[in-house]
Amino acid sequence: MAELFLRFNMIFKYLISGGTAALAHLALLYYFTDILGIWYLLSAVIAFILSFFVGFYLQKLWTFSDVKKDGTYRQLAGYLIVALINLVFNTALLYLLVDGLGIWYLLAQFIVSAILAVESWFVYKFFIFNKTMPGKNVLIVTGIYPPDYRGPATMLEALPKALNDNGYAVKVITYSDSPAQAGEKGIVYRVSRRQISPLMHLKYFLRLLILSGWADIFYATDVYSAGYFSYLVKKLTGKKYIIRFAGDSAWEKSAQAGWTSDGLDEFLRKTYGAKIEKLKVRRKKIMVEADALIAVSRYLGSVAEKIGVNRGKIKVIYNSVDFIVDSVSREQISGIREAYGSGVKIIVSAGKLNPWKGFGGLIESLPAVQRELENKVHLLILGDGEEMERLKNLARELKMEKYVHLLGAIKHEEIMRYFRAADLFVLNTNYEGMSHTLLEVMRANTPIVSTDIGGNLEVVESGKSGILVPYNNAAELSGAMIKILKNPELGKKFAQNASAKLPIFSWEAAVKKTIDLLRQTL
DSSP states (O other), X not given: OHHHHHHTHHHHHHHHHHHHHHHHHHHHHHIIIIISOOOHHHHHHHHHHHHHHHHHHHIIIIISOOOOOTTHHHHHHHHHHHXXXXXXXXXXXXXXXXXXXXXOHHHHHHHHHHHHHHHHHHHXXXXXXXXXXXXXXXXXXXXXXXXXXXXXXXXXXXXXXXXXXTTOEEEEEEEXXXXXXXXXXXXXXXXXXXXXXXXXXXXXXXXXXXHTTTOSEEEEOOIIIIIHHHHHHHHHHOOEEEEEESSOHHHHHHHHTTSOOOOHHHHHHOOOOHHHHHHHHHHHHHHHHSSEEEESSHHHHHHHHHHTOOGGGXXXXXXXXXXXXXXXXXXXXXXXXXXXXXXXXXXXXXXOOOGGGXXXXXXXXXXXXXXXXXXXXXXXXXXXXXXXXXXXXXXXXXXXXXTEEEEEOOOHHHHHHHHHHOSEEEEOOSOOSSOHHHHHHHHTTOOEEEESSTTHHHHOOBTTTBEEEOTTOHHHHHHHHHHHHTOXXXXXXXXXXXXXXXXXXXXXXXXXXXXXXXXXXX
């Protein structure tokens, strides 16, 4: 008997603690109902509440031997949520058994208590009083994942394998337009985007809550909504989360909605109306509560500090692209160049067509370049978004429609063909944390002109590995493009210097730093 008790020690303790709380509950129920003559349902509610604290402290301090004070309020809140849910079921089932089936109220309460005891055991063990030692189960919480084609999605496809190779088990939860892919079952959990937003977010949150029982730590890839749901689940379960900070979502949403035309640095300093301030407060709460924060550039590390994140929580881990298979052939490059005629210069730009990417300013700078190069320049813009029609109209107004080609969304595996075929890549952006695109262009050995903002300053050294100019400065932008297009040797030198800098942004270094951070945080 003693051996059996030792083997199932926690279960016996749970039953004894729960039984003690249940006896207190029944005694109170009997006292209020039979002695004081209170209606049995009201008596059940009062008894349930009074026995709540008895059960909580018995389970915490004795059953699960959790004597630490840190997290007690969180545990108490979680225990209360379970108790309130159980109260609803307790009352409903009690009514069904007593009034519906005519069972004596005390016997009915025994039956209901047994059902709720089984349910509560799992919730207490895996959520409320979870004392599992730090392990190696990582749940990637993301909004995009392949076959989504943007840079971060590509990185997230490679990260699980890299973590697996280093002894970590990985699962992924994501929003998706695609059904489950072959071999994903039990590893990647997709929540369809093709449903009303509230239902989509509810399903995502509930799935995340269920998966939290498996996970030792969350790796959230953005502040909204992956980070927000990670924050909420941490409040309920105490699970740690790391958040990857690749851009200020509060600023992005405000700029996208037209609520502000300020740049990010000014946005961080100023106070706005209720709509924007609400976004800023939520973003800060999510980031500050994270157990660690990955900034994809030193610049974004400084932004996180300005938002309020403790410097000791911030780890800079650069983006990288050297893990992406590059199989572009000479024929593919030649095919792109031939499509626009012989003897032409090709400028490529890429990104989501939103206001801060500066595609309008780039198109406006093109006439000066055409005059200098005798109308032998074609601008190819890769990407789609809200600015598409405006940009087409702008090209027509400037009589540049023959030379400006808005190609829409290009599959990621085809983008490198355009980068290699280009004589010059231009990114006229007002906001960049750390550009995957610039890294891919560096890998393609194509010279770069970009803006002197954000993480661009950590990628391109102006005058050595490219040229950086102020955002939307048509004169300087066109001047930089002309300088490189008229001097191919200078462009070649820039591209070589940029390529030599790529080891700083290696995948091997990114994986090593990520694993170090996981170990430190767990």
